[in-house]
Amino acid sequence: MDRLLSMECFVRTVETGGFSSAARDLGLSQPNVSRYVAALEAHLQQRLLQRSTRKLHLTPEGERYYVEARRILDAVSEAESALKSDVSPSGLLRVACPTAFAHEFLMPQVPEFLKTYPDLDLDLQISDRFVNLIDDGVELALRIGHLSDSALRARRVGLFTRICVAETGYLNARGTPQTPQDLKHHDCIVYSLLSTGATWRFADVEVAVSGRIRVSAPQAAREAALAGLGVALGPHWLFEDGLKTGRLKRILTGYEAAPVPIHILYVASRLLPRRAAVFMDFMAAAFSKVETLNVRPSPSVRSDDGS
DSSP states (O other), X not given: OOHHHHHHHHHHHHHHTSHHHHHHHHTOOHHHHHHHHHHHXXXXXXXXXXXXXXXXXXXXXXXXXXXXXXXXXXHHHHHHHHHTTTSOOOEEEEEEEOHHHIIIIIGGGHHHHHHHOTTEEEEEEEOSSOOOTTTTTOSEEEEESOOOOTTEEEEEEEEEOEEEEEEHHHHHHHOOOSSGGGGGGSOEEEETTSXXXXXXXXXXOEEEOOOSOEESSXXXXXXXXXXXXXXXXXXXXXXXXXXHHTSEEEESTTOOXXXXXXXXXXXXXXXXXXXXXXXXXXXXXXXXXXXXXXXXXXXXXXXXXXX
């Protein structure tokens, strides 16, 4: 039995959710992947996966073995990369990124990144759902806001300000809020995936807001604001075009909360593959040149990651 290949088949099956997807990743047939995993279970004399018609589930023994197998495969990959440090990084890199940020900032950098690293492939998982790096088999994730997961390491690649805006016609009809508390008397466009929900944070106060529309994507919040459906809260860069044309007006200036950080995350217990390291270096350098991603916090205000 090729133990290393069996480990790789098992790990990719866990991370991709099935034998077929693992087979596509590894360039093997689905029956071969299944046989390698079965051989590994026979060698260990332990059931690692519970098989059903719909989904595979890790057994408790499988959960423990996955962590160690992932660590061993990372160590092998790192050892090989160290010996081939002058060779272009290669392989498939899975990166998760929020939708609006991906389209606004990440995708414009991808062509140059792939040109710079011709032996590297990208699997960009663009979604506003919360991604678990371990369960979803993702090596890197761009995440906006406060970090609390101690199992992850982070590299900050940006800092931006959230602002309140509204369409000029809406403000003419409803009046302009002068303080955050005034938002209680306005229709607010609630971004339902924001970690704080319908509670908006400002410099010195939190306000529970409500309105006639909730959205699950930042771009939809922008469109709702442009349509005059209420007040929106979001990154300055999300509303930049509307502000430039005068269709949107920035309100409650001076009340903004601390700047919000943007991080690239990876699993602390894993060795970082070279393909992931060069991605972080490339994007950090690219984002450092974008003014709206590099706001300077006031000396009296700390960003929400404590910096």
